[in-house]
Structure formats: C-alpha cells, structure tokens
Amino acid sequence: MSVTFADIERAAGRIAGQVEKTPVRYSRGLSELTGAEVWVKFENLHYTGSFKERGACNRLSQLTEDERRRGVVAASAGNHAQALAYYGKRLGVPVTIVMPEGTPFVKIQKTQSHGARVIIHGLDFSQSTERVMELVRDENLLFVSAFDDEGIVAGQGTCGLEFLDQAPDLDALLIPIGGGGLIAGCAIAAKHLKPGIEIYGVEAAMYPSFTARRKGETPRCGGQTIAEGIAIKAVGEIPFKLADPLVDDVIVCDEADFERAVAAYATIEKTVAEGAGAGGLAALLRDPARFRGKKIGLVLCGGNIDARMLAVVLNRELVRQKRLVVFRILGDDRPGMLAKMSQVIGDLGGNIIEVIHNRLALDVPAKGAEFDIMVETRDAGHAEQIEAALKEHGYVLRPR
Template sequence: MPVTFADIQAAQQRIAGQVDRTPVRHSRRLSQLTGAEVWVKYDNLHFTGSFKERGALNRLSQLTPDERRRGVVAASAGNHAQALAYHGGRLGIPVTIVMPVGTPFTKVDGTRAHGATVVIHGADFTASSEEARRLQAENGHVFVSAFDDEGIVAGQGVCAIEFLEDAPDLDVLIIPIGGGGLIAGCSIAAKAIKPDIRIFGVEAAMYPSFSARRNGETPKCGGATIAEGIAIKAVGDITFALADPLVEDVLVCEEEDFEKAVALYATLEKTVAEGAGAGGLAALLAHPERFRGKKVGLVLCGGNIDARMLAVVLNREMVRERRLVVFRILSDDRPGILSTMAAVIGDVGGNIIDVVHNRLALDVPAKGAEFDIMVETRDSAHADAIGEALKDKGYALRMG
C-alpha cells in the first residue's frame, strides 16, 4: 500500500515523546557563503546520531507480540543499525544487525553498545542484505529494511513535518538519497503541507542509483565513498515509486563536495556531520546558482563519523585552501641549513608542522638534500608570500 500523509501523521503520534525533536536553525554563515537563505535541521543530534530513529521506532512499534518475541534482523552500514538496536532494547525486542566489512568503528561500537547482536559480513550493503535474509529464514526473525518498508518511510516523513513547522517559508528541501526512505517520506509530507515546495535529492557520484533508475539506466555503483551512509547500489522499489513523482531533480556530488561540506559544518556551524549527513550542503555548494535567493532547508541527517576520518577531512580541506602547504626545497646539505630555512618561514609568519629530510633521492646531488617542509599558513596569498621569501633567499623550490 502507498504511504500517505495520514500514515506519516499517525507515525508522528506513535513515536511522540520517544524520539528527540531536533532543532531547526537559520544559518547566517552558510547563507552568506552560498547566496541562499539556509535553514538546517540538526538530525545529527538524535541520541543515536541520525534521522533513522523515527523510522526504526515507528516500524518496531507496529510489530505484533509474536514478531516482537522472534526479534528483528536488518542490514545496515550503521545508522539504521544503531536506531533499531537502541529502540529495540528499550522495547525489549531482540535485534540482529548485519554490517558490511569496513563499516566505521564508531557505528559498529555504537550498535553493540545498544545491545544488538552484530554480524560483520559482506563487502557491501547488498551482500550484507543477503546474509540478513538468510538469518531471517534460519531463525524466524522479522526483516526490517533500512528503507524499503512502508513503516520506515512513514516514520522518516515526520522529519519534514517538524522542519516545516519550524521553518514554514521554505522554498526548497535538499535531502540525501541512499535507499530513498528519507526522501520518500519527506517528499510526501512536505508536498502535503506545502504543495509548491521543491524537493531535490543528493547522491554520491559513486552510487547514483536513484538518478540512474530515473533515467532508465543500469547504475554503475562502487568505490570507497566518505558518504557510506548513502552508498546503496539499488534504491528501494517502494521508495522510488513514492519519491520519483515528487522529486524535481537529483544532484550527484563528488567526494570533494562531501568533504568540503563536512568541514564547513565543523568550522562554520560548530557541529559534526558524517559524509552522507552533509549531502544537502554538498549539493548546495556544488550548485549554488540553482538555489541563489531561495529559502533552502538542509536535513543534516547524521553525525556518526569516525574521529580519525573527521581529522583527515579537516586536514584535506586545509590543503585545498592552501592553509597547509608542503614546500619542497633542494639545497646543500650542510650544518645549520634547516635552521636558516625555518627562520625565513618564521619571519613571514608561517608555522612549521613537519619536516622530511631526504638525502637518498637519486635526482638530488650527493652533497645536497631535499627538504619537504609542511607549513601552516593563513591562506593561499600567505602561502605564496612564504614561497617568494624562500626564493628571494636563493632556495630552489621544486614544489609549492
């Protein structure tokens, strides 16, 4: 049966008081940066760190007493897993989760901490789903899809009701697409509340399953994306049928877009976003002309990113902005040479982070050495000034 707005309203009542109502805030900084009027819904502030709680709780609340006794099984890269595990534990329902090899540790540990049985199996979500189906048949569990389920979709649609209650003047919603549960539910709810609102989806370039299906193409999916939460090879049949007529366009973003969005949420909004969670901002940054002057709502749908990966992303963004620069210098290998280079860099205000001293490169004279000096700078212009100061002192830069 199709999911209706009445189903989403019923889900809102069913889960009321058991799931946090996450805040919606206008972002002056992101508005200035993009030229749109930007509102963000901070679903990363749910207890388990993502939007998945609404759908998981709604679906679990609809189980029969016998189904509750038998327990549920699901395949998930992490956020659906944690939501099911947490609310299953609260309701006394056994939960088994199959996760792909390589799922971020923070999501694996979080799922186990909520009391679920975790099985690591398969190279990707598809293989994990097959194993979950096998466990369903073997143990009599109820399979709960991460997205392709009417109860899940109805629960996820509550996000849009909350968003439009708090920001009723929105012109646009931009929503990440993996299996399609969030965009399906939110599209139904948003269009029922405000028929002229425009819905845009976001996919990772490595996993364009929704847009490929819309275009009648076989999706070419695969690769290690930072947006692993939406790394789904095949959008759900139920979710595609529901969302396709309501979604105006699907914007496909590259890895750099997701990385930049994660970094901007951290530096400008002082909040943590995982790659998939930052998808709406990634699309806005990649296509600012599509939304300039519009009132745009972004669902920051998850914040479960490994601390190490967050550090990598932030450092990579500093490299892109040339706030971290490696100066490769060919010089004589004599006592004190490093200190004189450091003095030049310090005099111009650069902060040396790391030095690699290479005497064995065969394209360097036997009496010379190559120095890779990593320097923290204020911006690209400052990096150029440091490079010019080194050249003025006679140092040959092989790379800047």
C-alpha cells in the same frame, strides 16, 4: 504500495515522546558563504546520531504481538543498526543485526550495547543480506529493511513534517539519497504542506543509483566514499516509486564536495556531520548560484563520523584553503641550510609544522637534498607571499 501524508501524521503520533523533535536553526555563516538563506535541521542530535531513529521507532511500534515476540532482523553496519537496536530494547523487541566482516569494532560495540544480537557474516552487504534471509527462514524473524519498507518511509517522513512546521517559508529542501527512505518520506510531507516547495536529492558520484534509475540506466556504483551512509548500489523499490514524481532534481556530488561540507559544519556551525549527513550542504556548496537568494532547508541527517576521519577531512580542507602548505625546496646538503630557509619563513609569520629531508631521490644531486617543509599560513595570499620570498632568496621550489 503507498505512503500518504496521513501515514506520516500517524507515524508522528506514534513516535511522539520517544524520538526527539530536533531543532531547526537559521545559519548566518552558511548563508553568508553560499548566498542563500540557509536553515539546518539537526538530525545529528538524535541519541544514536541520525534520522534513522524515526523510521525504526515507527516500524517497531507497528508490530503485532506475534511479531514482537518473534523479533526482527536487518543487515546493517551503520545508523539503521543502532537505531533498530536502540528502539528494540526500549520497545521490548528482540533485534538481530548481521554485519559484514571488517565492520569497525566501535559500531559492533555500540549496536550490542543497545541489546541487539550481532552476527558477523559475509565480505559485503549482499552476503550479509543472504544470511538475514536465512535467519528469516530458520528462526522466523521479521526482516526490517533500512529503507524499502512503508513503515520506515513514513517514519522518516516525520522529519519533513517537522521541518516545514519549524520553517514554513522554505523554498527548497536538499536531502541526501541512499536507499531513498528519507527523501521519499520528506517529499511526501513537504509537498503536501507546501505544494510549490522544491525537493532536491543529493547522491555521491560513486553511487548515483537514483539518478541512473531515473534515466533508465544500470547504475555504476563502487568505491570508497566518505559518504558511506548513502553508498547504496540500488535505490529501494518503494522509496523510488514514491519519490520519483516528487523530486525536482538530483545533484551528484564529488568527494571534495562532501569533505568541504563536513568541514564547514564543523568550523561554521560547530557541529559534527558525517559525510552523508553533510550531503545537502555539499550540493549547495557545489552549485551556490542555483540557490542564491532562496530559503533553503538542509537536513543534516547524521553525525556518526569516525574521529580520525574527521581529523583527516579538517586537515585536507586546510590544504585546500592553503592554510597548510608544503614547500618542496632543492638545496645544498650543508650545515645551516635549513636554518636559513626557516628564517625566511619565520620572518613572514609562517609556522613550520614538519620538515622531511630526502637525500635518496635520484633527481637530487648527491651533495644536495630535497626539503619538504610543511607550513601553517593565514590564508592563500600569505602562502603566496612566503613562496615569493623563498624564491627571492634563491631557493628552487619544485612541484609536488
């Protein structure tokens, strides 16, 4: 099994006019933040919100007439499901998607809106995949993996082909790794066009399957990650064999890295990135010294993040920057106490967002109260100024 640069060129020809050529832009803000010269390829601007359209369009375009008539099936609750459904409808290929129980309704609805048949089965993807194999056997459907397929890999490789065409002077590409289809295809294209370019993969600490396989270890994967798009317990066989000799290193990122990256894309680039889609920036923010002064290409590979989760991430970043601070104050439970504390905070320009009284904690005197006051500040220095003023006025601040 192999995917060559010629395969990727042919894939580019197949998807031309169907899959959008996404823009590549120099980011002055991210460059100033990291010390690198940062270029971003906005794969989140595809109609279904991710790079998966490339592989889906290419793979479905290669079907024989018999395969088109029979239809395809896949297990997915994310970007692959929507991309396969969308291009199945456009190319006249029946698509069946098996999703595990608990899949958010919005993802089910979006996939169905593209004309796919959606079957809910199993508690997780392993059980959903078992149902897929039954459908392959019973209904003679063709299984299309999200990543372990040469046609998918070649299609994803068109992202790297475009990136080097749009920004030929790049020193390195930072690409998230889930099943491995994107990094395998992009590495083949990029290394062919520019043999000296460095390729860095990015994995979530909870799902380091590519890293573990490189070390000959059994990956320990599990847990809830914001980068669910790359939360894959086992990297694909085909992508690993293709990518392993081409990937210079893999950077494993923590949850806080992904959160910072999602927030940075929203506040600096004014664009929406899902956790996995922000993986390249997460790695750059985690280790900026490694890339300082280099021309770095980031593949923002997806923007399908739940609106509520995006709000949570942005608020958590405000907490990290101490622009949202909770002061826990122990005081007397008597009239006017809160007003005096509020005046200290207000006089310094702090904006009180929320106040919570706790009178039932056993380590608080019966005639006292514990106040949790959430304050919006300008920055960490402003927060420290307010804290010092509260202490100067005799208020006891307790650790949270």
